[in-house]
Amino acid sequence: MNIVVVGPGAIGSLWAYHLHLAGHHVSLWHHNPPESGAMSLALQTIAKQTLPAVSFTTNSHDELANADLLLVTVKAWQVETALAPLLAHLHPDTIIVCMQNGMGATDAIFDKIQHYPLILATTTHGALKTDAQQVCHSGLGQTMLGAANLSGEQCTFLAEVFNHALSEVHWVSDIRIPLWNKLAINCVINPLTAIHQCPNGTLDEEPFRPIINALLSEIASVMGAEGLTTSLEELSLRVHQVIVATKANHSSMKQDVAHQRRTEIDFITGYLIQRAQQHRIAVPSNLHLFEQIKQMEQPWIQS
Incomplete structure (x- = not known):
């Protein structure tokens, strides 16, 4: 071709x-x-x-x-x-x-x-x-x-x-299924590693578990409203597997923030928030991470 x-x-x-x-x-x-x-x-x-x-x-x-x-x-x-x-x-x-x-x-x-x-x-x-x-x-x-x-x-x-x-x-x-499954992983790993400037494996440590559970609970609710069958347990296992398998990796968003480049947060957590609003589902934990990333990248986007 x-x-x-x-x-x-x-x-x-x-x-x-x-x-x-x-x-x-x-x-x-x-x-x-x-x-x-x-x-x-x-x-x-x-x-x-x-x-x-x-x-x-x-x-x-x-x-x-x-x-x-x-x-x-x-x-x-x-x-x-x-x-x-x-x-x-x-x-x-x-x-x-x-x-x-x-x-x-x-x-x-x-x-x-x-x-x-x-x-x-x-x-x-x-x-x-x-x-x-x-x-x-x-x-x-x-x-x-x-x-x-x-x-x-x-x-x-x-x-x-x-x-x-x-x-x-x-x-x-139905390409939406793998896209949403990857979106769920990205909504956790990308903003958290970008905010804390850490490799993926750091997220497997105990202090991160409450926020990860809160994020995934919200994501599971939105995915359910989108007509996708999933559970908090399935999402948690999938995210944990990726964190362990890529423990030495640095997420694209972490690298974008480190190099003061525009991130893809609008199409990751931002997309989740948009769909949540359509279904009138509150996603405060995801919204908080979204706002943190937007605040971090604002200076170099404006310049």
């Missing part, structure tokens, strides 16, 4: 390299492209083996026009700004796959992209950009794909395409 990866950050670079290895023609679209028109990427594998650098064409309108698939891996708050200028160059049958943390990233631009086959994706693979030209695969995970519109439902073959590049990948009939 002809694939354009929009946003070659850590996850975008990881997928670009693996899709290239799987034999696809991959190019990149970057908000700040190199003058040379190409970007070099090397990969450090899970086994700490460094694979040779590959040169990817960047910001080519010809590549956009010929794209079978647009893989959008920018931050959730960047989706509309990144996608809108590209649409005029795409063929109407180009498949758009959006892979972001949180939920609601495509809402603001949905009217403009609903005529393309649209897929939502979520992944638990860990990736870290060690420098501009190298990405480190820092943790094995799973990727889930699902349709966001009717034409997207014709794209179940993408699970095999993605799985051949970086396993394991599953197509799900």
Whole structure:
């Protein structure tokens, strides 16, 4: 396939390299492209083996026009700004796959992209950009794909395409389920590690258990109102497993705050709060964390 990866950050670079290895023609679209028109990427594998650098064409309108698939891996708050200028160059049958943390990233631009086959994706693979030209695969995970519109439902073959590049990948009939399950995990780990500037594993300590239980109790209520079957026990187990499995990792929000970058809090806890308000469910613990993160990031967003 002809694939354009929009946003070659850590996850975008990881997928670009693996899709290239799987034999696809991959190019990149970057908000700040190199003058040379190409970007070099090397990969450090899970086994700490460094694979040779590959040169990817960047910001080519010809590549956009010929794209079978647009893989959008920018931050959730960047989706509309990144996608809108590209649409005029795409063929109407180009498949758009959006892979972001949180939920609601495509809402603001949905009217403009609903005529393309649209897929939502979520992944638990860990990736870290060690420098501009190298990405480190820092943790094995799973990727889930699902349709966001009717034409997207014709794209179940993408699970095999993605799985051949970086396993394991599953197509799900209701993408909301894995998206909400990951949102629940992110609502706990991201803001708490960002506020306390700690690795994920710190959250397994006793002082954090009351706040985690309060957060998950609220999240379970909202998920129930959304028609998703879950329980506080299930969510607690899932979050605990992720905290333990990623104990040495630093969450994306923790890193964003440390580097004074805008976070994805609006599409993580903010989305939860929005849905809670629709159902008239109080979520004071989540709201408090949301307000703390918004207050922390306000100075550098304003500047």
